[in-house]
Amino acid sequence: MSGAAIIIVFFVLRVLVGTIGVGGLGSQEPRDRIERDFGFLLLWVLLGPAWLASWVGGIVDLNPWLLGTALALTPVMLPWALCRRITMPLGLVRMTYWIARLSMYVLGRDRYGGPLLAATVAFRQRPQSERTRAWLRGRYEKLKELRGGSATGWAVLLDEDDDDREMGQSRMEAAAWFDWRVSPAVGRRMVGEWLACRAIEQQHWRAALAVARRRESKLFWAGPKVLQKLGVSVSELAQAASRGTLDVVLAATGSRPAFGGSPALEVTEAVAQRALRDAHPPAGVSLRLALLRCAHREQWQAVLDEVSASTEKRAQAPAPTGDALADAVTTHLFVKSRPVTSAVELHRFGRAWEDVLYRDDTRAALVGRARALGVNNPEQVFERIEGEVTDAIAALVGEVDMGRDIAEPSTLVTMAAEEVRDQRVEALELCVGQIAGRVAANRRLPTVDEFEEFAVMLHLYDRVARSAADGRELAYSQIGSQLTDWACWLWNDRQQYSLANAIFRFCAVEGLRTNHIELARINLDNIGCRGG
Amino acid sequence: MDDRFGDNPFFVLELEVGCTSMDVMRQADKLIGMLELGVEKAATYPTPAGDKPRTVDKVRAARARLLVPEKRFFDEIWAKARAVDGAAAQAAGPDLFGALWWR
Numbered sequence: 045m046s047g048a049a050i051i052i053v054f055f056v057l058r059v060l061v062g063t064i065g066v067g068g069l070g071s072q073e074p075r076d077r078i079e080r081d082f083g084f085l086l087l088w089v090l091l092g093p094a095w096l097a098s099w100v101g102g103i104v105d106l107n108p109w110l111l112g113t114a115l116a117l118t119p120v121m122l123p124w125a126l127c128r129r130i131t132m133p134l135g136l137v138r139m140t141y142w143i144a145r146l147s148m149y150v151l152g153r154d155r156y157g158g159p160l161l162a163a164t165v166a167f168r169q170r171p172q173s174e175r176t177r178a179w180l181r182g183r184y185e186k187l188k189e190l191r192g193g194s195a196t197g198w199a200v201l202l203d204e205d206d207d208d209r210e211m212g213q214s215r216m217e218a219a220a221w222f223d224w225r226v227s228p229a230v231g232r233r234m235v236g237e238w239l240a241c242r243a244i245e246q247q248h249w250r251a252a253l254a255v256a257r258r259r260e261s262k263l264f265w266a267g268p269k270v271l272q273k274l275g276v277s278v279s280e281l282a283q284a285a286s287r288g289t290l291d292v293v294l295a296a297t298g299s300r301p302a303f304g305g306s307p308a309l310e311v312t313e314a315v316a317q318r319a320l321r322d323a324h325p326p327a328g329v330s331l332r333l334a335l336l337r338c339a340h341r342e343q344w345q346a347v348l349d350e351v352s353a354s355t356e357k358r359a360q361a362p363a364p365t366g367d368a369l370a371d372a373v374t375t376h377l378f379v380k381s382r383p384v385t386s387a388v389e390l391h392r393f394g395r396a397w398e399d400v401l402y403r404d405d406t407r408a409a410l411v412g413r414a415r416a417l418g419v420n421n422p423e424q425v426f427e428r429i430e431g432e433v434t435d436a437i438a439a440l441v442g443e444v445d446m447g448r449d450i451a452e453p454s455t456l457v458t459m460a461a462e463e464v465r466d467q468r469v470e471a472l473e474l475c476v477g478q479i480a481g482r483v484a485a486n487r488r489l490p491t492v493d494e495f496e497e498f499a500v501m502l503h504l505y506d507r508v509a510r511s512a513a514d515g516r517e518l519a520y521s522q523i524g525s526q527l528t529d530w531a532c533w534l535w536n537d538r539q540q541y542s543l544a545n546a547i548f549r550f551c552a553v554e555g556l557r558t559n560h561i562e563l564a565r566i567n568l569d570n571i572g573c574r575g576g
Numbered sequence: 577m578d579d580r581f582g583d584n585p586f587f588v589l590e591l592e593v594g595c596t597s598m599d600v601m602r603q604a605d606k607l608i609g610m611l612e613l614g615v616e617k618a619a620t621y622p623t624p625a626g627d628k629p630r631t632v633d634k635v636r637a638a639r640a641r642l643l644v645p646e647k648r649f650f651d652e653i654w655a656k657a658r659a660v661d662g663a664a665a666q667a668a669g670p671d672l673f674g675a676l677w678w679r
Contacts, residue, residue: 132678165678168678168679200678200679203679234676234678237676238673238676240672241671241672241673241675241676244670244672245670245671245672245673308675308676338675339675339676339677340674340675340676340677343670343672343674343675344672344675346670347670347672350670362658362660365658367656369653369656370656370657370658373653373654373656373657374624374656374657374658374660376580376657377581377624377625377657377660378660381625381660410653413649413652414645414649417645417648417649417652418645419645419646419649420645420646421646422649424646425646425649425650425653428650429650429653432580
């Protein structure tokens with residue numbers, strides 16, 4: 045009985061704290077939480093003592109009626125615990141779905157999508173029949189409104205093909221744009237954990253650090269009015285974007301939903317900091333506790349150890365020796381034998397070959413050597429080498445983030461990057477053009493397919509942004525207003541408030557980053573709209 | 577001969593780029609003989625991208641390439657590569673997706 049009393053007192057206090065607005069910035073938006081807490085409190089006040097008494101009486105007296113009553117009430121009293129500990133690990137898809145429908149406390153922010161997310165996790169735990177898969181897909185396709193939980197669930201459902209991680213990443217990033225108020229915390233954590241694993245897999249340590257740190261930023265969306273209260277203007281946000289500190293400001297004002305606390309994200313932060321040779325990487329008790337709370341903690345520990353060891357023996361770029369040909373060929377070997385991670389490295393590679401192929405003295409020396417060997421047409425050999433070099437650069441340009449200015453750019457790399465950028469811009473324009481055409485013709489897709497288009501668009505946008513220093517600006521200037529129109533249509537005509545809000549949010553943040561202030565302002569205002 | 581470094585005939589035959597055609601013939605014959613006798617020392621050869629296994633076919637192909645001036649000139653260029661620390665190891669990031677509780 046005392047257990048029920050403690051739970052009841054806890055929720056009474058939570059409701060009181062929320063109602064009198066002690067939560068600081070959080071007091072702007074805790075309404076749904078107060079309602080949720082109040083509902084939970086009511087449930088426990090009405091049924092909690094009876095449920096606990098049934099358990100105690102049933103066990104003490106071995107009374108089957110009391111035990112039956114206690115068992116029957118368990119899915120009502122603790123639906124999420126039942127799902128998380130029993131039905132999900134056992135892979136019971138339908139049972140998980142129906143029990144999770146009762147979990148208003150954990151999944152209430154996405155009343156229909158949250159249970160689908162839980163069912164999808166259950167689906168992933170063991171091989172399932174085609175019938176079950178069809179049932180699950182059908183549930184997603186029938187959703188009236190896609191919210192954060194269902195968007196995450198859809199991304200998890202399609203995340204089966206490990207070779208298609210790029211698209212999986214775009215789906216997760218698309219899900220991360222949903223407002224926290226429509227995204228159950230468990231879904232947001234899953235998105236954060238997936239993106240952290242992806243960044244670690246790609247050895248993008250800065251991205252891993254950014255994902256890990258996003259777990260703690262404030263949860264609450266600050267609309268224009270709250271920004272005003274905080275003393276942050278739109279132009280200040282734009283300035284922060286140009287200084288590269290936009291994420292900090294946005295996190296502080298809470299406009300990007302946090303992933304929430306997760307031991308995996310805590311360990312990710314330690315991994316990234318060790319890889320980046322941070323002066324003070326997390327260690328000690330907090331890290332040990334985080335590791336203890338991680339599922340499969342031995343794998344996380346292995347990654348920590350591996351990163352610590354690899355930073356000691358990290359491959360160093362070959363130092364120049366003065367022999368242009370030897371330097372170029374050695375750099376070629378270096379970039380071909382391991383993943384190239386920076387544009388600076390790629391430009392260095394391009395410049396090394398330019399010193400061989402286009403400098404008169406080195407070229408004359410090579411022609412002399414060719415004549416001595418009896419080569420009739422050394423130019424043919426040069427052309428072949430040039431072809432190999434440009435092919436290597438073209439392949440690498442697609443992999444590396446070229447989205448920043450380089451002090452000494454290589455012409456070969458710049459030309460290859462421009463070609464890649466143009467192809468990617470074309471693909472992005474085609475995608476957004478098709479969406480615009482559909483909007484103009486009022487042609488509606490199932491909600492999950494609208495989300496899929498958002499994810500594809502994010503994927504293409506990111507590719508353009510990474511292809512050149514001006515890639516992001518170019519991409520946004522081409523598609524910003526069409527995306528806003530699409531989101532308005534989703535809001536006004538299709539009542540897809542959550543997805544539209546996610547697109548507004550994306551357009552606002554990217555508008556600020558690319559200095560399209562007016563469009564950013566429109567989208568910031570749109571984010572503040574209330575639907576439903 | 578797709579691998580410019582691992583399959584480079586100068587590395588396969590362990591010859592310097594300034595060697596003569598006679599050196600090429602002599603070295604190839606010597607290596608083929610050693611391989612046919614199963615001499616362990618001849619079974620691998622060092623390259624800037626790490627040690628590689630040597631076979632009789634590889635030696636024959638290397639010999640043939642070095643006797644054609646255009647091919648030899650092309651291979652001479654790639655044979656200028658120096659060994660790079662960590663070049664042999666393909667650094668792939670750890671796969672942690674299996675460590676997620678929900679996957």
